[in-house]
Amino acid sequence: MSSPQRVRVGLVEDDPIMGESIAHRLDLEGYRVAWWKSGQAAIDAARTDAPDLMVCDIRLPDMNGESLFNRLVPHKPGLPFIFITGFAQVDQAVRLMRAGAADYVAKPFAMPDFLAKVTALLQRTSSKPHALGHSDAMGRVEATLRRIANIDSTVLLTGESGVGKEVAARFLHAESDRSEKPFMAVNCAAIPADLLESELFGHERGAFTGASARHLGYVERAGEGFLFLDEIGELPLALQAKLLRLIEARRFQRLGGEVELTCAARIICATNVDLDAAVRDGRFRSDLLFRISVIETHIPALRDRKEDIVPLLDLFRAQFAAAFGRHVTGFQPDVAEAALLHGWPGNVRELRNRVERAIALADTPWIGREHLFPDLVPQSIGPAGFASLASMREQVERQHIRQALDRAQGRVEEAAKLLGVSRSTLFEKMRRLRMDH
Numbered sequence: 001m002s003s004p005q006r007v008r009v010g011l012v013e014d015d016p017i018m019g020e021s022i023a024h025r026l027d028l029e030g031y032r033v034a035w036w037k038s039g040q041a042a043i044d045a046a047r048t049d050a051p052d053l054m055v056c057d058i059r060l061p062d063m064n065g066e067s068l069f070n071r072l073v074p075h076k077p078g079l080p081f082i083f084i085t086g087f088a089q090v091d092q093a094v095r096l097m098r099a100g101a102a103d104y105v106a107k108p109f110a111m112p113d114f115l116a117k118v119t120a121l122l123q124r125t126s127s128k129p130h131a132l133g134h135s136d137a138m139g140r141v142e143a144t145l146r147r148i149a150n151i152d153s154t155v156l157l158t159g160e161s162g163v164g165k166e167v168a169a170r171f172l173h174a175e176s177d178r179s180e181k182p183f184m185a186v187n188c189a190a191i192p193a194d195l196l197e198s199e200l201f202g203h204e205r206g207a208f209t210g211a212s213a214r215h216l217g218y219v220e221r222a223g224e225g226f227l228f229l230d231e232i233g234e235l236p237l238a239l240q241a242k243l244l245r246l247i248e249a250r251r252f253q254r255l256g257g258e259v260e261l262t263c264a265a266r267i268i269c270a271t272n273v274d275l276d277a278a279v280r281d282g283r284f285r286s287d288l289l290f291r292i293s294v295i296e297t298h299i300p301a302l303r304d305r306k307e308d309i310v311p312l313l314d315l316f317r318a319q320f321a322a323a324f325g326r327h328v329t330g331f332q333p334d335v336a337e338a339a340l341l342h343g344w345p346g347n348v349r350e351l352r353n354r355v356e357r358a359i360a361l362a363d364t365p366w367i368g369r370e371h372l373f374p375d376l377v378p379q380s381i382g383p384a385g386f387a388s389l390a391s392m393r394e395q396v397e398r399q400h401i402r403q404a405l406d407r408a409q410g411r412v413e414e415a416a417k418l419l420g421v422s423r424s425t426l427f428e429k430m431r432r433l434r435m436d437h
Helices: 015-026 037-050 066-073 087-098 109-124 137-147 165-175 194-200 219-220 237-249 273-279 286-292 306-324 333-341 347-360 389-407 412-417 421-430
Strands: 009-011 032-036 053-057 081-085 102-106 155-158 185-187 226-230 266-271 294-298
Touching: 009 015, 009 037, 015 032, 015 109, 015 226, 015 333, 032 037, 037 053, 037 066, 037 109, 053 066, 053 109, 066 081, 102 109, 137 165, 137 294, 155 165, 165 185, 165 226, 165 266, 185 219, 194 219, 194 237, 237 286, 273 286, 306 347, 389 412, 389 421, 412 421
Parallel strands: 009 032, 009 053, 053 081, 081 102, 155 266, 155 294, 185 226, 226 266
Antiparallel strands: none
């Protein structure tokens, strides 16, 4: 943890006696205190120069603490809050903690107890935990990436599409001593094969028809920073040989060039395919696989780290509500249950997209299950406005089959094995449920 002399605490309190008491005691403890007497003053100041911790009274002259929290946190995600509340506002304080606030103290409180909360909270937040997720699995990934942040070995990030491999690569870059250097991301599957060499290594003027000027490729533009090669398994074999030389000799040439250039970037690769199988099939060079996987880190699927689902929902809600200018306070109680039951075949990318759509279309401050999962809303509603048991059974079966097909990459026979039924039974079930293969 940083020493108290370097820790800045923001205090939002309009009561001059209580404010003076808290500010004076924090000052004696060695903290630097910024004291604001209104919510708007705190928002204006903290958006440009956020403290390490906010201490905020729930009752303020121009707004309540919940409004301040909802307006400030989207701009400063992760900023810890301790709320000061009277007995009548304890329920509100608890609701704020569920929305991401760190703690609260109820008036009247003992100053040593308050200071203990401040110290404990700063100790928890100073090491920046949960940057990649709250689950133990992502905690291990984060710890591994921190350990290797300042070495130059190549790293291979593996995992299903949408799990957050680029997020992990950017985290590694941010934790490294190259964080001020460029981060160049290349999706090897998104660039046409005939353009990929030029995009990676650059080209000289006249190297091919249409090359009217020199072009610097991603390798050169990465400089001494990070070169992130996503979907590395889609790299053509001819370019695999050039990438191998780049990694081993740290040398490359622009297309049509004669001068050898030096690559100083750290190379991070990612894939969602089985590269060992690709080597066996002759689609990927074994020597290149050895070179890019000096340190291999697997990013688990979202369904295997359910502890991350609700925090991710809250994170994306705050981000999109701020970006779209929507007053979205939170999620209705049934959303968390539905999200935890969902299989998330598209992983974090699917979750992010669902939240973005829900916020964009929101006409209420509370997002419900029907907003996040409109494709799963039962089609058959009974006379009392309640879904029939048959429609719910079909919905669950349809969702489970879809997840099995996603896991089996669309192969019906493999999906049938996962579901414990025959291929013909699965086809009949899909026909009855009106599911396209």
